[in-house]
Amino acid sequence: MKLFTTHLTFSILLFLGVHGLSFAQNAEQTAVLDSLSAIYYNSVYTQPQVAKRAAVKWLEGSRELQLELQEVRALYALGNLSNITGDYKNTIAYTNDAITLLKKLEIEKGLAACYNIIATAYKNLGEYPKAIDNFMECLRYSEQTNNKVQEANAYQNIATLYLLQKKYKKSAENLDRAANLYREIGDDDGVLTTLFNFANIQKEEGKFDEARKHYNTVLGYREKEGNKAVVAYVNINLSQMLVEEGKCEEAVVALKKTLALLEELKFNSDITIVLNDLGLCETKLGHTSSAIRYFQRALAIGEEQSLSRYKSDIYKNLAQLYQEEQNYEKALEYYQKGVTSVAEQNTLDKEKYVANIQERYETQLKEARIQLLEKEQKLSEAELQKAELTVKRQRLVRNALISGFILVLITLIILRLSYVKRLRVQKELSLQQEENAKQKINQMINDHKLSVIERYQEGQDEERSRLAREIHDGIGSDLASIKIAFEHYSEQHNNDFQSKRIATAISNACVDVRSLSHQLHPLSFSKIGFTSFLNDFIDQITQKSAIQIQTFFFPEEDIDQLPEVLLADAYRIVQELINNILKHAEATHVDVQLTRHEDHLNIVVNDDGKGFQKNKKQGIGLRNIKERLQKVQGTIEIDSSPGRGTSITIDIPIHI
Template sequence: MNKAFFCKRIIDLYRTIASTMPVLLKYFFLLLLFLLTSSIKAQESKEKELNDLLRLFAANSTKSPQKAAEYANQMLALSIEYQLPLHTAKAHYALGNLAFKQGDFDSTIFQIRKAINYLEELEIEKGRSACYNLLAVSYKNQGKLAEAMQNFEICLQYANKTGNQKSVANAYQNISLVYFQQQKYVDAAKNLDRALAEYTSIDDYAGIISTKFNFANIMKEQGKYEKARQFYKEVLEFHQKEGNEIKEAHVGINMAQILLEEEKYEEALPQLLATKQKLETLNLEADLGLVLNDLGICMQKLARNDEAIQYFQEALLYIEENPDVYYNTELYQNLYSLYAEKGQYKIALQFLEKKVSQNEKQNSLEIEKHVASLQEQYETRLKEAQITLLEKEKSLKEVELENAAISLKKQQMTRNILFIGFLIVLTALIIIRYFYKEKIRYQQKLARKQEEINLQKTIELKKDFRLRTIEQYQEGQQQERSRIAREIHDGIGSELAGLKLAFEQYLGRESENKESQRILTGIRNACHDLRAVSHKLHPPAFAQTGFCDFLEDFINQNSKASGIDIQAIFFPREAIDALQEDLLADVYRILQELINNIIKHSKATSSELQLTLHDSYLNIVVTDDGIGIQKDASIKGIGLRNIKERLLSRNGSLEIDSSEQGTITNIDIDIVKSTEKNETKV
């Protein structure tokens, strides 16, 4: 029940009992009503104020991040003061989003965790998918890929649970960035394809553009610069129209890096300078350090060393704030080289020492792992040596015992010879028996295998016989249809055509007569119907008319005759028309049967037919909005049985999905095997 409706019910209740209520109670009830409505209006006013601040934040988040931060902090303070936890969660999410854009991922994680806590307390699932998505991206940017994938999984769970396709698409896109970071570009592209499909299904053009930006990044890393540049230009045009300066700056960074990779330093320089100015205006320090480093490289390649040193020095300021930046080693190396060229060896040495220190820092973990591995190998080998030593000591003791027992063994030798001989003979018999049983088992296994092979051959022969029977039946059916069609066309059709011609000549000599005109119209209709029946029984060669055109004419005739709106889609038309004549004849018979079933049984008002030719198969999809197919119809129907037999001979498949809202029939025909089969016949 909403607030306005609740107030109306209170007023109606007051009017109902006012006549019977004492005066004091009447005024008390009126005061209570006034306080209640005032409280509701005050609550609505507070919510409106917070929603206005949220709109102001959204309007300034891309153009003026500082103003956006002020609005978000103001919203956070007021929502806590007004005790509106849902708006508090929104404020924390807004602050986390802003921190993410500025590269402060620790703050992003802190703020998003706060927002999730409020949503969990309120038991609200809507919005959690967006929170977990941003949380996962922050972990990804920190290099914590395991935590990132875990939060992406939670994000997808909530997105699918709440039916939020946009969050699903965002999650897939960000998962692709994890694979991109691992240089697994194939897996990254697969997830981008999933994201693109989701964005397309909800007509989210901004999401589509974001996906194309990530596709461009993959192409850039793979060295496909021209394709990457095309995507970047499309993305840049979109963000320029939207006025999203942050995204414009990110595109500018990547396009400038392509020019650097192509050694087009004169072209890269103005773009880098423009991007630098935009980043300074937006106060995006994390990206600004990267652009300054690229500017230094560009100036160094253009032999403008003093300016290169200046840009590298500016980039150093951002490395000091974020020492984990991946390009810091390269930056120290460039400054070392430039100062060495200028003869300032003392400064050059300082940067060389920083480079070495950074390399040592980056390699320390690998060294520790290597040392741990060596230590483990050393301890393992030490244990192995100790075990070997113990075994040698044991062997020496055994030798001493054997020497002591030699005399005893000599005494026992004579009586043991017979016993040992007996054991040898017994062992030989056991071995012979074992190999004999193994031979018998192997022969039995071989016999079973041969039986299975024979059974499989028998099944294949039965299948081949059935296929040949079906093919012969269909060929005989086709020949009989052709014969009947020729008899109709050459016999009755010719006589009826002659009768029509003679009657037309007769009418030309006589005055117009309505009854005569009606007879002539009937004769013409009979000619037209006879020709249609002849074509249905045996259609003309598709190579003469074009299969798609012939099928469209057939569909239009049936659509007009039945009153059902039947639409047809062929792709690609030329390739479908070029298929083999016998294959197209089977396709025509199958579609003829399906359309007749729709007209006779479906009670549909509209239907659609799609023919799509792929590399190895032809896909047919027929849909209608009728009453569906009964459960036993697919078993008992002669038409469907004929379709299945045709598909069996073509190595095709049939799927029918039917409900009270209509029927979808999906057919795949293997054109490769159909071609081989036709060549074999020839």
């Protein structure tokens, strides 16, 4: 499987260009270096050898002129080129030098790109822990420098790492993150690269038709661009699907065509993959000699590039071929090399296979010795038969011992795994039960708290209603009677100034009592309109004080149509906030704004008062407001500081 793991654009290769302008550089000298960087970029995917020569001259010129930023760019370019061509050791060396120089210059921009490339190299070498560590560094510096391109690249490369470990779901999740970032910044090339890797997932899952459709889409775009590297990558995967489908003859033709393109580009690690696939095809077609030649060529390149991930497969393939040819000495040699390169190989399978090959090899040696003795000493037929029976008996005894040992070991391993699994399940169940108990207790506490708040507020409302009735029916009725009696009296004293003054005072008292009664227990808002009622309350406040209060309702008609219970809570909240401002804020101007949204009512109250510190102990008014909001699942935000006024924003959910 070939993964397209690094999405690069020219802007990344020039990630330090802006910083370089701050240094006094000779125009002619920098022009030469810029021309070398242009040659590198134009040939990196089509003529890698030309690109390498340009990058080396670029690095030498930068060091000769002591232009450190140009040196960093050249090092990064060489690391990127080594990564493309499969020279992963040089990728790590060049990129580490670039990182060291960037940190010396105290420049963070560019570190994300460097860590991304070095992580990809470690991944291709099979050193997954180092790869993921460097991907994490890439993401950290991408966030610090707001580099969404490198953040997307990192997610894409992490996806390919999960794909190598056959964790397809996690791979797809990281590809989705990368694709969303590419779309956000308008990077169509990056989106196309994620499409390629989605096709890789479908290929690994056996969805060949869907994968082939996506591969051909990518291939069409890249052939138009002349991007030979990606064209080769796509063809490798298309050929591998033919191998999986058993179309080996068709696959051999496609693989040879791809091999020619890779040899032109000198992409050694990819040449190893194609040679290995050719060896597999020739094996299935029964061309053993051709298969061995392809595997030997792949092995030579793999040794040079330290591609341990491929060496183990090649060793095993060669061991299998030599075993079929009954060359057990070679088979044993290559299988032991394969086992050494993959330490995590199942121990029982290795021992069983090695024992089998070793037994055949020893048997072959014994048979050769018997034949030699027959020729040299002319042993009798009976002696030969006895020797053969001895060999067979030894073989049966050995096989029985090996089989018994393997059976016992497998049984012990299964029992151990079952015990560990049962302990893990019991622990998880215990933790889950404990968590459920905590959640249930917290829910009961919250329900009880809400119930207490609700009963408290219901008690407040009932007490206000009672007080309103007492004031309206008692004091209000008495004042009305006094007013009527005094009016009869004043008719006989029309010119008495004192009588008019008393009549005015009685009328004002009646208005105040009625206003107080309505504030304590307002009439149904559906009858008088909530906004009108709230405006009347605010008008009464402004008439009695020097403060100016402005109200804004958006839209007024929709607010009046809200449920009575919600409007009652909103009225009490605004009333409490205005009273707090009058008592404590020393403000001269207040804005009250109510806005109805689709799912909530927004209340904003601003004043130009003296403000307060947020960590100051809150009074009863704010506590009542918060308890009321807690009952209706509302939220409150307070923005205030001494001398700068106060802004309070409240959201009340609308449940219709």
